[in-house]
Amino acid sequence: MKLHYAPGACSMGIHVILEEIGKPYELSSVALKDGAQHKPEFKAVNPKAKVPALDLGNGGRALTEWPAIALYLGAANPEANLLPKDPAAQARALEAIDYVTGTIHPNAFTRQFRPGNFSVREEDHPQVIAQAQENADKFFDLLEKNWTGDTWVLPEGYSVADAALFFVEFWQARRVGKPLPPKLDRHLKAMLERPAVKRVLEQEGLAA
Incomplete structure (x- = not known):
């Protein structure tokens, strides 16, 4: 997995979840102040031009939107106990x-x-x-x-x-x-x- 993030942005919360899970992942920093989110390279990852975006490493498009990413990570890693089962x-x-x-x-x-x-x-x-x-x-x-x-x-x-x-x-x-x-x-x-x-x-x- 690869997390596209910006230091101190809301993506920090997804970064925390990835660290709590403890499985290998990569980081790709997006310089929001420089407008990197609007450049073709990043818009190919997330056409919405914002972070976080999570490349699942399966060849498909990146997963976007904070709640969706958090739900996926919690559900896909039940052993981490980050998403209630009830x-x-x-x-x-x-x-x-x-x-x-x-x-x-x-x-x-x-x-x-x-x-x-x-x-x-x-x-x-x-x-x-x-x-x-x-x-x-x-x-x-x-x-x-x-x-x-x-x-x-x-x-x-x-x-x-x-x-x-x-x-x-x-x-x-x-x-x-x-x-x-x-x-x-x-x-x-x-x-x-x-x-x-x-x-x-x-x-x-x-x-x-």
């Missing part, structure tokens, strides 16, 4: 992943990091960023108030959902520099202690 718990894992990737990521962080995607008028960018920061606080507060697990997202234990939550927590705490609510802060600290996460941060040049 259908209801599985659905809860996907519910958490969808909220992170479909709501928190675009509305709280893409708006902050790329305000030009949301307004062509540069004078509007501070307002776009301010709204995104308000969104982030609102979304994280909602997760805090509805937390059902102990250390991990699910009561059943560590799962692919934790790798999803990790990358937005990391952005809020390390990239934006804003504190997380107590339960989410505890979750981030627990993630940062996992050997797989430490390896990912080292490999992506993000280790403190």
Whole structure:
């Protein structure tokens, strides 16, 4: 397998899952800041021009979209116990992943990091960023108030959902520099202690 990723991007969560599984894989870095995602070489891998993309090594097209990749890796590697076997718990894992990737990521962080995607008028960018920061606080507060697990997202234990939550927590705490609510802060600290996460941060040049 080969993971097409960008250091510190949402693909970091898939990178964590691959490290947790422990099977051999390759990394291919995509320089998003240089626009590499829009070049023919990468668009031949993922016409959507974004990361992550996972080449399964079977000669077929790469698997794209964070939830789909996480579901595949969890289901294809049951021995890693990253995807609950109970259908209801599985659905809860996907519910958490969808909220992170479909709501928190675009509305709280893409708006902050790329305000030009949301307004062509540069004078509007501070307002776009301010709204995104308000969104982030609102979304994280909602997760805090509805937390059902102990250390991990699910009561059943560590799962692919934790790798999803990790990358937005990391952005809020390390990239934006804003504190997380107590339960989410505890979750981030627990993630940062996992050997797989430490390896990912080292490999992506993000280790403190």
